[in-house]
Structures are given as C-alpha cells and as structure tokens.
Amino acid sequence: MRKTFLLLLAAMFVTNSYAEEKWTSLFNGKNLRGWKVMNGKAEFKVINGVIVGTTKRNTPNTFLATTKNYGDFILELEFMVDNGLNSGIQFRSNSLKTYRNGTVHGYQFEIDPSDRAWTGGIYDEQRRGWLYDMENNPSAKTAYKPAEWNKVRIEAIGNNIRTYVNGIPCADIVDETTASGFIALQVHGIGSNGKEGQNVRFRNIRIMTEDLLVNSWNTPDKVIPQLNCMDNKLTEREEADGWKLLFDGKTSTGWRGAKMATFPTKGWIIEDGVLKISKSDGRESANAGDIVTVDKYSEFELVVDFLITEGANSGIKYYVDCDLNKGEGSAIGCEYQILDDEKHPDAKLGVKGNRTLASLYDLIPAIQNKPFKGVGTWNRARIVAKGNKIEHWLNGVLCVSYERNTQMWRALVAYSKYKNWPNFGEMEYGNILLQDHGDEVWFKNIKIKDLKNQ
Amino acid sequence: MRKTFLLLLAAMFVTNSYAEEKWTSLFNGKNLRGWKVMNGKAEFKVINGVIVGTTKRNTPNTFLATTKNYGDFILELEFMVDNGLNSGIQFRSNSLKTYRNGTVHGYQFEIDPSDRAWTGGIYDEQRRGWLYDMENNPSAKTAYKPAEWNKVRIEAIGNNIRTYVNGIPCADIVDETTASGFIALQVHGIGSNGKEGQNVRFRNIRIMTEDLLVNSWNTPDKVIPQLNCMDNKLTEREEADGWKLLFDGKTSTGWRGAKMATFPTKGWIIEDGVLKISKSDGRESANAGDIVTVDKYSEFELVVDFLITEGANSGIKYYVDCDLNKGEGSAIGCEYQILDDEKHPDAKLGVKGNRTLASLYDLIPAIQNKPFKGVGTWNRARIVAKGNKIEHWLNGVLCVSYERNTQMWRALVAYSKYKNWPNFGEMEYGNILLQDHGDEVWFKNIKIKDLKNQ
Numbered sequence: 001m002r003k004t005f006l007l008l009l010a011a012m013f014v015t016n017s018y019a020e021e022k023w024t025s026l027f028n029g030k031n032l033r034g035w036k037v038m039n040g041k042a043e044f045k046v047i048n049g050v051i052v053g054t055t056k057r058n059t060p061n062t063f064l065a066t067t068k069n070y071g072d073f074i075l076e077l078e079f080m081v082d083n084g085l086n087s088g089i090q091f092r093s094n095s096l097k098t099y100r101n102g103t104v105h106g107y108q109f110e111i112d113p114s115d116r117a118w119t120g121g122i123y124d125e126q127r128r129g130w131l132y133d134m135e136n137n138p139s140a141k142t143a144y145k146p147a148e149w150n151k152v153r154i155e156a157i158g159n160n161i162r163t164y165v166n167g168i169p170c171a172d173i174v175d176e177t178t179a180s181g182f183i184a185l186q187v188h189g190i191g192s193n194g195k196e197g198q199n200v201r202f203r204n205i206r207i208m209t210e211d212l213l214v215n216s217w218n219t220p221d222k223v224i225p226q227l228n229c230m231d232n233k234l235t236e237r238e239e240a241d242g243w244k245l246l247f248d249g250k251t252s253t254g255w256r257g258a259k260m261a262t263f264p265t266k267g268w269i270i271e272d273g274v275l276k277i278s279k280s281d282g283r284e285s286a287n288a289g290d291i292v293t294v295d296k297y298s299e300f301e302l303v304v305d306f307l308i309t310e311g312a313n314s315g316i317k318y319y320v321d322c323d324l325n326k327g328e329g330s331a332i333g334c335e336y337q338i339l340d341d342e343k344h345p346d347a348k349l350g351v352k353g354n355r356t357l358a359s360l361y362d363l364i365p366a367i368q369n370k371p372f373k374g375v376g377t378w379n380r381a382r383i384v385a386k387g388n389k390i391e392h393w394l395n396g397v398l399c400v401s402y403e404r405n406t407q408m409w410r411a412l413v414a415y416s417k418y419k420n421w422p423n424f425g426e427m428e429y430g431n432i433l434l435q436d437h438g439d440e441v442w443f444k445n446i447k448i449k450d451l452k453n454q
Numbered sequence: 455m456r457k458t459f460l461l462l463l464a465a466m467f468v469t470n471s472y473a474e475e476k477w478t479s480l481f482n483g484k485n486l487r488g489w490k491v492m493n494g495k496a497e498f499k500v501i502n503g504v505i506v507g508t509t510k511r512n513t514p515n516t517f518l519a520t521t522k523n524y525g526d527f528i529l530e531l532e533f534m535v536d537n538g539l540n541s542g543i544q545f546r547s548n549s550l551k552t553y554r555n556g557t558v559h560g561y562q563f564e565i566d567p568s569d570r571a572w573t574g575g576i577y578d579e580q581r582r583g584w585l586y587d588m589e590n591n592p593s594a595k596t597a598y599k600p601a602e603w604n605k606v607r608i609e610a611i612g613n614n615i616r617t618y619v620n621g622i623p624c625a626d627i628v629d630e631t632t633a634s635g636f637i638a639l640q641v642h643g644i645g646s647n648g649k650e651g652q653n654v655r656f657r658n659i660r661i662m663t664e665d666l667l668v669n670s671w672n673t674p675d676k677v678i679p680q681l682n683c684m685d686n687k688l689t690e691r692e693e694a695d696g697w698k699l700l701f702d703g704k705t706s707t708g709w710r711g712a713k714m715a716t717f718p719t720k721g722w723i724i725e726d727g728v729l730k731i732s733k734s735d736g737r738e739s740a741n742a743g744d745i746v747t748v749d750k751y752s753e754f755e756l757v758v759d760f761l762i763t764e765g766a767n768s769g770i771k772y773y774v775d776c777d778l779n780k781g782e783g784s785a786i787g788c789e790y791q792i793l794d795d796e797k798h799p800d801a802k803l804g805v806k807g808n809r810t811l812a813s814l815y816d817l818i819p820a821i822q823n824k825p826f827k828g829v830g831t832w833n834r835a836r837i838v839a840k841g842n843k844i845e846h847w848l849n850g851v852l853c854v855s856y857e858r859n860t861q862m863w864r865a866l867v868a869y870s871k872y873k874n875w876p877n878f879g880e881m882e883y884g885n886i887l888l889q890d891h892g893d894e895v896w897f898k899n900i901k902i903k904d905l906k907n908q
Contacts, residue, residue, distance in 0.1 A: 352868040364865040402862045407855060411818040412862060414806040415869035 021215055023076075026066060026183070027051060027205040038063045038095055039104050042187035051205075053187035055085065055198040061125075063090060063104045065184035072212055075154045075183060077205040079111060083146060087111035087200040090125060090184035091154055100126060106181050107131075109154055109163055111200070112144075119144035120163045120170025124177075128229075132171035135396075137224045143168035149203075157212045159230070162219055169219040175229035183207075231273050231444055238447070246293060246302075246432070247446040249273040258290040258322050258331040258433060267436060274307075275434075275443040277314065282438035285330040292320060292331065292431035299451040302383045302432060305444045310375050311343035312439035315361060318383060319404075319430035324421060330435055332418070334404075334425045335361035336383055336392050338441060340375055358392050358399040362416045366392065366399035378444075386451050475669055477530075480520060480637070481505060481659040492517045492549055493558050496641035505659075507641035509539065509652040515579075517544060517558045519638035526666055529608045529637060531659040533565060537600060541565035541654040544579060544638035545608055554580060560635050561585075563608055563617055565654070566598075573598035574617045574624025578631075582683075586625035589850075591678045597622035603657075611666045613684070616673055623673040629683035637661075685727050685898055692901070700747060700756075700886070701900040703727040712744040712776050712785040712887060721890060728761075729888075729897045731768065736892035739784040746774060746785065746885035753905040756837045756886060759898045764829050765797035766893035769815060772837060773858075773884035778875060784889055786872070788858075788879045789815035790837055790846050792895060794829055812846050812853040816870045820846065820853035832898075840905050 026034065029049040037044060040062025044053045053064065070091070081087050093106030105126035112118040118134040120143060134141050143165035144150055153164035163171040185202050208215060228235045232249030246254055250270065252263040267288020269276045280287035297318070304316055320333030337359045341347040346355045353365035357372055358381070371394060373379050382393035392400035403409065404425050418424040434443060480488065483503040491498060494516025498507045507518065524545070535541050547560030559580035566572040572588040574597060588595050597619035598604055607618035617625040639656050662669060682689045686703030700708055704724065706717040721742020723730045734741035751772070758770055774787030791813045795801040800809045807819035811826055812835070825848060827833050836847035846854035857863065858879050872878040888897060 352865075352873075354865060354868070364861050365868075400861060402860075402865075403857075407818050408857065408862050408866060411806075411808060411856075412866045412869070414808070414819075415866070419805075 020211070021208060022210050023206040023208050025206050026075075026077075027203070029203075032064065034067055035064050036067055038065050038184065039102070040187065040189060042189075044185070044187070049203060051185065051202040053087075053185060053200045053202075055187060055190045055194060055196055057190060057194060057196055058192050060189045061104070062187045062189070063184035064187075065090070065093070065095075065104070065182045067182075069180050069182055070156075070207065070209065071180035072157050072209065073154075074157075074208040074212055074215060075152075075206075077152050078149045078203050079152060079201060080147070080149050081111055081113055081200045082198040083113055084195070085113065085198045085200060086188045088123065088125070088186040088188075089152065089154070090182070090186065092156060092178045092181040093125065093184055094178065094181045104184060106178055107156075107161065108186070109152060111186075113146055117141040117144065119150075120165040120168075122161060122163060122171045122173055127177075131175065131229050132173050132227050134170065136227060137170060140165070140168050140170045140224065143170060153217070155212070155216050157216060162217070164217065169217070169224045172219055172224050172226040173229050174226060174235040176233075177229070234447065241449065243447050243449045245447050247275055247444065249444070252291075254294055255291045256294055258285070258292045258320070258431075260289070264288045264291065273444055275446070277434070277436045277439075277441050277443075279309070279440040280436075280438040282313070284438070285436050286328070287438060288436045290317075290330055290433050290435050292322060292433045296429040296431055297385075297448065297450065297452075298429045299386050300383075301385075301449040301451060302381075302447075304381045304434075304446050305378050306338055306381055307378050307442040308338060308340050308375055309440040311340050312338075312375075312441050313340070313344050313346060313435075313437040314338040314439060314441040315433075315435040315437070316381055316383065317431075317433035317435065318385065319425050319427050320433045321427060321430060330437075331431075331433055332421050332424065333430055333433060334363075334390070335435070336381055337361045337366075338381070338435070341372075343375075358394040360390075360392065360400050360402065362418065363412055364400050364402055366394070367397075370399055371395045371397050380445075384451075474665070475662060476664050477660040477662050479660050480531075481657070483657075486518065488521055489518050490521055492519050492638065493556075494641065494643060496643075498639070498641070503657060505639065505656045507541075507639060507654045507656075509641060509644045509648060509650055511644055511648060511650055512646050514643045515558070516641045516643070517638035518641075519544070519547070519549075519558070519636040521636070523634050523636055524610075524661065524663065525634035526611050526663065527608075528611075528662040528666055528669060529606075529660070531606050532603045532657050533606060533655060534601070534603050535565055535567055535654045536652040537567055538649070539567065539652045539654060540642045542577065542579070542640040542642075543606065543608070544636070544640065546610060546632045546635040547579065547638055548632065548635045558638060560632055561610075561615065562640070563606060565640075567600055571595040571598065573604075574619040574622075576615060576617060576625045576627055581631075585629065585683050586627050586681050588624065590681060591624060594619070594622050594624045594678065597624060607671070609666070609670055611670060616671070618671065623671070623678045626673055626678050626680040627683050628680065628689045630687075631683070688901065695903065697901050697903045699901050701729055701898065703898070706745075708748055709745045709888075710748055712739070712746045712774070712885075714743070718742045718745065727898055729900070731888070731890050731893075731895050731897075733763070733894040734890075734892040736767070738892070739890050740782070741892060742890045744771075744784055744887050744889050746776060746887045750883040750885055751839075751902065751904065751906075752883045753840050754837075755839075755903040755905060756835075756901075758835045758837075758888075758900050759832050760792055760835055761832050761896040762792060762794050762829055763894040765794050766792075766829075766895050767794070767798050767800060767889075767891040768792040768893060768895040769887075769889040769891070770835055770837065771887035771889065772839065773879050773881050774887045775881060776885060784891075785885075785887055786875050786878065787884055787887060788817075788844070789889070790835055791815045791820075792835070792889075795826075796829075812848040814844075814846065814854050814856065816872065817866055818854050818856055820848070821851075824853055825849045825851045834899075838905075 041059040042056040042062035044064045089109040095102045108123045108125045110121040121134045122132040155162040159176045257264045316336040317333035322331045324332040339357045341356045358366035384391040388405045495513040496510040496516035498518045543563040549556045562577040562579045564575040575588045576586040609616040613630045711718045770790040771787035778786040793811045795810045812820035838845040842859045
C-alpha cells in the first residue's frame with residue numbers, strides 16, 4: 001500500500017518536469033578524465049563503462065572527486081555495492097589544507113547496504129555527522145535494492161538538499177553551511193582487518209546546473225519530514241507552520257531576567273549565534289540569575305538545542321510564575337532538567353532518578369536509555385504541551401509524558417519539593433525559563449510553536 | 455428533545471396495555487369511607503369530590519390510610535399540592551405496636567414541590583430513608599407540574615416497584631422488605647412554626663390488583679436506572695448484565711485468608727447477611743488476617759457496602775499479589791481506604807489527606823467533600839477498573855481517578871510507602887482483598903462485574 005503510494009508519487013514527480021533537461025555527463029565511460037583520487041589509496045578503475053572502486057586495507061576513506069566544483073545542481077547516477085560495504089557520494093565537499101589537513105569534508109549521500117538501511121540519508125563527512133538519518137523517514141528504507149543497480153538523484157538547490165533512491169524521496173534538509181564544492185565517489189576505509197577486494201560501482205553519472213527549479217522533483221510538503229539544519233533561522237515551511245524563533249542568534253530580544261524587567265547585564269553572553277550562561281559558583285540562580293521569555297505560553301511545542309560542559313546543571317522551565325518565589329533561588333515552574341548525569345551529584349539525589357537529564361525535575365524520571373549525545377555536544381530538547389498533556393523529548397526520543405491538572409498530578413506534586421507552591425504547574429499561561437545554575441551551558445535554535453489555537 | 459422522547463415513550467406504554475383493565479375506585483368522591491386517619495392530627499376533608507389535607511402545627515406526620523391492605527397492585531391517583539408543602543403517598547405500609555409504637559412506616563411515593571424536585575422518588579418512611587431519590591433519574595425531575603393536577607401511577611408487582619408522574623417513568627427499585635400493607639395519603643408535619651392551612655389534594659384514586667403484568671407499563675431496561683435495594687442478591691437485570699455476587703450472605707464461599715489456603719477460623723464472622731471483621735487490637739492483619747477472593751480480576755466494576763464502627767480502619771484492596779509480602783502486615787495491592795477520618799489518627803498522617811476514606815491509600819487523596827454517611831451507617835464503595843484507568847466512588851460520587859502503568863504512576867509510587875514493592879499496582883490480574891486492621895467493620899452486597907472482555 002505504502003509502496004504503491006510512493007511509486008505513484010515518484011511518477012508524479014517525473015511527469016512534473018516540463019522544461020528541457022540539460023544534462024552534462026560527468027563520466028565518459030572510458031577513463032577517469034575530469035576526476036582525481038583524494039585522501040586514501042583504494043583503487044578506482046573503469047571496467048566496461050563502469051567506475052569500480054575496490055577496498056584496500058590500511059588506508060583511510062578514498063575519494064574519486066570531480067576536478068570541478070558545483071554549487072546548485074541536480075545529480076543523477078547509478079550505483080551497485082557489494083553487501084557489507086558502506087559507501088557514499090560527496091557533494092558540495094571540499095579539501096582544505098586549513099581544515100583537518102586536507103581531509104575531504106562536506107555533505108555525503110549515504111550508501112548503506114547494512115540492516116540499518118540508511119541509504120539515501122545525508123551525512124556531514126568529517127564535520128557534523130548525521131544531518132538526516134533514515135529513522136527520520138523510515139518508509140523510504142526499502143528504496144534501496146541490494147545487489148542491483150540503484151538510481152540516485154541528489155538535488156542541491158539554494159539551501160535545500162533532497163535525495164532520492166530509485167525515485168523514492170529519502171532525505172530533505174535545509175542548510176547553509178557550504179554552498180559549493182566537488183562531487184566525489186567514496187571507497188570506505190576498512191581499517192587493517194576489513195575485507196579487501198570488495199567493490200562499489202558507479203555509472204551513468206550526469207549533472208544539470210540550469211533550470212533547476214522547474215526540473216526539481218519538488219518533494220511536496222508533508223510527504224517526507226524536512227529537517228532544518230540551520231542555526232537560529234526558520235525554514236519557509238516552519239514559518240508557514242507557525243514556528244517563531246525565541247532567540248535570533250544575536251540579541252537578547254524577547255528575554256528578560258526572571259526577577260527583573262530587563263536582561264541581565266552579566267553572566268549571560270551571546271556569541272557565535274549561541275546564548276551562554278557562564279560558569280560561576282554552581283549555585284541556583286544566584287549570580288546572573290535565570291532568564292525568561294517576555295511572553296507567556298499556554299499550549300506549545302518548544303525546541304531548544306543545548307550543550308553542557310562537564311558537571312553542569314541547568315534547566316528549561318515552563319508554566320513559570322515569576323512572581324511566586326519572592327526569595328532566593330530559581331523562579332517556580334515545571335522543569336525539563338538539564339544535567340551532566342555522570343558528574344553532577346544531583347543525578348543521584350531525588351527519587352528513582354527524577355533529577356536526571358530530561359526528567360521532570362523532582363517529579364518524573366526520564367526513561368532509562370536516554371539518547372544523550374554527551375557533554376560538549378549539541379543535544380535537542382523538545383517540550384510539547386497540548387491540553388494538559390506534556391511530553392519531554394531528547395534527541396527525537398520521548399523521555400517523559402504526563403498529564404497535569406489531574407488528581408495524580410496533585411498527589412505527585414504533594415510529595416515533591418514543590419508541595420508548598422500553590423497551584424504548581426496548573427496555570428494556563430506561564431513564561432519559558434532558561435536556568436542559571438552557576439554552570440556553563442550553551443543554548444541555540446530556541447523556537448516555539450503556539451498550539452493553543454490549533 | 456428529551457421531553458419529546460419521554461412523552462413518546464409514555465405513549466408507547468399506554469398503547470402497550472392490551473388486557474382489560476379492572477380498576478377499583480378507592481375514593482367514592484363523597485366521604486372518607488374505607489379510610490382512616492393515623493399518627494397525626496392534621497385534618498382531611500372531602501370538598502367537591504377532592505380529599506383535602508390541611509397542615510397543622512405541633513402534630514407529627516398525619517396519614518389517611520386505607521382500611522384494607524394491598525400487596526401487588528397498580529395504583530393511580532391525581533394530586534395537587536400547595537407550593538412549599540412536602541407530601542407523599544404510602545404503600546405496602548404498616549403501623550405495628552412492635553415497631554416504633556405504631557408509627558406508619560414503609561414505602562412512600564414522594565411529593566416534593568421544592569427546588570430539589572424529587573417528586574416520584576421512593577422514600578422508606580421511618581425505616582431506611584431514601585431508596586430512590588431523583589438524582590438517580592434527573593431527567594424526570596421536570597415530570598411534576600407545580601400548581602396543577604398531577605397524575606401518579608405506582609406499580610408494585612412482586613419485588614419490583616415503579617413510579618410514574620404524568621406518564622413519565624420516575625423511580626424503579628427491586629426490593630423484598632415488605633410485600634403488603636395499606637395505602638396512605640400524607641399531610642406532612644410542620645413542627646411548631648410551619649405554615650398552617652396549607653393544602654394537599656387527592657382525587658380519582660383507583661387501584662388494579664389483577665392482570666398486573668400485562669397491564670404494567672414495563673419501563674424498558676436502560677430507560678431509567680433500576681436500583682437494587684435487596685441485600686446480597688442480584689436483580690434479573692444485574693445478572694443479565696454480567697454481575698456476580700462475591701458474598702452470598704451466608705457462607706465464606708469464594709474467599710480465603712490472604713496468607714492461607716482456607717478461610718480464617720477466627721475474627722471473620724458472617725451473621726444476618728453481613729460479613730464482619732471483629733475488633734482486636736487495631737494492628738494491621740495481625741489477628742484474623744486479611745481475606746481475599748479466590749479468583750483474580752483484571753478489569754472490573756466492584757461494589758462493596760461497608761459500615762464502620764467508631765475509629766475503625768479497614769480497606770478494600772485490588773491488584774493484590776498475596777505472594778509478595780512474605781513478612782508481617784497486609785498483603786500488597788492498591789487500597790481503597792476505609793477509615794473513620796474523624797477518630798482514627800491515620801487520617802492526619804500521609805501527605806495531604808492521602809490516607810483518608812475513599813483515598814488510594816498513601817498515594818492519591820479523595821476529593822474534599824466526600825458524601826460519607828457516617829459511622830454506624832451503610833456506605834457504598836465502588837471501584838471501576840477499565841484498561842489502566844481506575845476510579846474510586848463513594849455513595850455515587852467519584853472521589854479518586856487515576857491511570858496506572860504510566861510514568862506518573864511509577865513516579866508517584868516511587869515517593870510512597872510502596873516504593874520498594876516491585877511492579878506495584880501494574881499487574882494484569884490480582885485478588886480483591888478485605889482488610890483486617892484490628893477494628894470492627896461490616897461488609898455486605900459485595901458484587902463484581904468483569905469488564906475485561908466487554
């Protein structure tokens with residue numbers, strides 16, 4: 001059923017092309033003119049009109065790269081890969097002496113014949129890692145056909161990159177990191193013990209660089225999830241969908257101190273598109289103090305990327321009433337806990353882990369196997385509040401769900417450290433808060449969608 | 455809409471009569487032949503073919519009773535009552551020297567022109583009080599027309615009693631307390647300060663005593679709720695609806711000690727249709743011990759009538775695992791707390807009232823204003839478990855609702871005294887338990903409906 005639907009869609013895209021398609025071949029079928037080998041020592045040969053790459057031990061990834069650079073383009077080719085061999089197609093990629101001593105880096109169309117089946121995903125080689133793995137679009141995991149020629153299409157047009165495998169839309173990102181670079185075919189490194197002599201084959205490589213918009217297959221909205229890889233910027237789709245940035249990457253607009261009318265003059269720093277709370281003495285809201293949104297929110301979807309330094313403690317609070325706590329300490333509200341569970345002692349306190357990362361602080365522990373990417377790395381917190389139902393997500397995984405304004409909620413609060421705050425977590429509107437807990441924590445990509453009137 | 459529907463139903467009932475109706479008039483329209491005044495001193499007169507009763511100070515309820523007794527019958531009459539005056543029609547009623555010195559007692563068709571609007575309800579005069587108040591059937595509260603002649607129909611056939619006001623079905627009970635007695639018109643006592651000279655008028659009083667079943671209006675199932683006023687016995691409707699008695703009123707069949715294979719030989723007593731745990735030393739399950747159902751239940755509706763003595767503590771547990779607690783004390787499960795909140799110290803312990811009557815013990819407090827009828831009186835506990843959603847009811851009012859097998863549930867349990875019992879409250883099947891807490895508590899009308907396969 002789903003397959004039929006996808007094939008139908010693919011057919012629609014094909015018939016959608018109405019301008020003349022001006023293709024240029026990148027491979028003459030005879031030799032590797034216009035290509036050069038980079039980084040590793042695996043071999044590329046032309047055999048019967050096919051470029052054949054062969055694995056070799058004790059050499060890193062090897063790339064057969066175009067000598068020319070390409071910015072906006074539509075690229076098509078076919079590949080066939082031996083089972084067990086990972087490969088990929090670089091695009092808008094570069095090799096710079098100033099960056100990791102010439103290592104090829106940039107966008108890679110993933111070729112992954114393993115059970116994971118992420119073929120068609122987009123990996124940022126030697127840079128940010130996965131931009132779009134196929135768990136984002138699992139129905140397209142079956143697009144790749146093992147031990148057959150598979151047809152690849154990559155559309156890189158402006159800040160939008162889309163991939164297709166055998167006509168099935170696979171990945172879709174919006175990113176602005178690199179506008180131009182070479183195209184390169186990968187033979188993956190196999191270390192010192194991998195199987196030598198495995199092959200990946202490429203043929204019928206052609207590129208279009210004109211009339212791209214009219215020839216784009218234009219994956220429609222909602223057919224596959226589009227991921228925004230830009231910092232502090234909304235995609236057109238996000239804007240149309242009602243998302244608003246809570247942090248513009250440059251100024252403190254929209255924020256104030258939790259216990260003051262203006263933004264704190266110390267402790268909170270904005271640099272390189274990142275909002276940072278500086279290290280002080282580890283106490284709660286005792287130095288720079290918490291900051292809150294100027295606006296209040298009722299039902300919402302909130303996304304915050306955060307990066308914690310070793311041993312750090314912070315948090316994202318919602319349904320905050322800044323007027324409640326007149327004394328010392330943080331303003332009162334429901335808290336998505338941000339913590340280095342390994343190094344901060346609070347992770348061991350509380351009850352059954354209800355003070356660990358992504359937990360509803362002091363109330364509900366996050367699930368066991370949280371997909372935390374680690375200290376010093378960006379992680380994505382997501383909080384969904386619809387009606388009285390609340391969810392805490394971490395890096396795409398649901399970690400906590402609960403329902404406030406219920407007897408269970410009040411019974412649970414009555415046991416917690418919030419027991420004496422009247423109406424805790426039950427207000428209709430509250431501020432969003434970022435916590436100063438005296439540790440250095442970074443924030444970016446803070447955005448919110450109002451669900452109240454949807 | 456609802457009114458039209460009820461009128462339509464009423465019309466259906468009328469056309470349903472197909473046997474000849476053999477009515478006998480109970481009032482000749484001229485004098486009170488066949489009637490006698492009882493108990494009070496209020497006056498009854500015949501004026502223009504109407505019996506007029508008039509209020510009088512400093513006299514108790516006055517009744518104008520038939521000299522003849524009636525068992526099974528259909529009675530019809532019309533009444534008109536002054537605003538503010540409560541009245542009623544006794545039936546299957548008696549006056550016995552051996553019972554409260556001849557006080558008229560028994561079933562009363564309620565006449566209630568107050569805002570409460572319980573006209574058509576059934577009150578057990580000088581005995582059990584309300585058997586069927588009109589909160590059980592609120593849509594029929596508008597059947598009574600103020601300052602007009604209202605038509606009453608009472609059907610008393612076997613153990614089933616039904617009332618109608620102006621053709622609208624009002625009350626429906628199944629009861630076996632009294633099979634026969636007189637019919638009597640009430641002038642309510644007004645004490646020493648009530649308004650003298652207020653009137654209640656009756657006319658066109660007729661009775662049928664043959665071919666009752668075929669002439670019955672036969673209120674269909676589900677049109678109005680039928681209440682079971684019998685002890686330890688199911689109505690036909692309850693049986694058809696899947697209810698099972700868990701206590702037959704005479705034996706311990708279906709029960710065993712929570713920590714033994716048989717029923718306890720001391721402490722638990724069955725007398726007069728009541729299952730009683732005897733007073734011992736107030737300790738938890740230390741003497742007779744708790745009893746549990748032999749069978750286990752998953753999703754169910756459970757009804758238990760209980761009566762507590764002063765200062766008593768007990769409980770109804772469900773999802774009980776008898777094998778969990780190998781040590782002293784009660785078997786482990788979710789507990790509908792039974793407690794004299796006024797006199798037992800545990801009511802003040804726990805957190806925010808989570809150990810008071812009808813609470814989920816140590817977890818979720820029952821609502822404030824619980825409709826507890828008091829110590830020494832029968833109260834009805836009802837527990838509904840459907841899917842993971844559980845409800846505690848007391849005397850028809852929802853006191854606790856929660857959802858087990860959720861993150862909130864586990865977070866709440868983690869704070870409670872159950873924190874160290876694995877899988878607390880999350881099992882699919884468990885026993886039902888009645889607790890011995892060393893205090894005298896009575897139980898009857900213990901019945902259950904399996905909701906698992908509905």
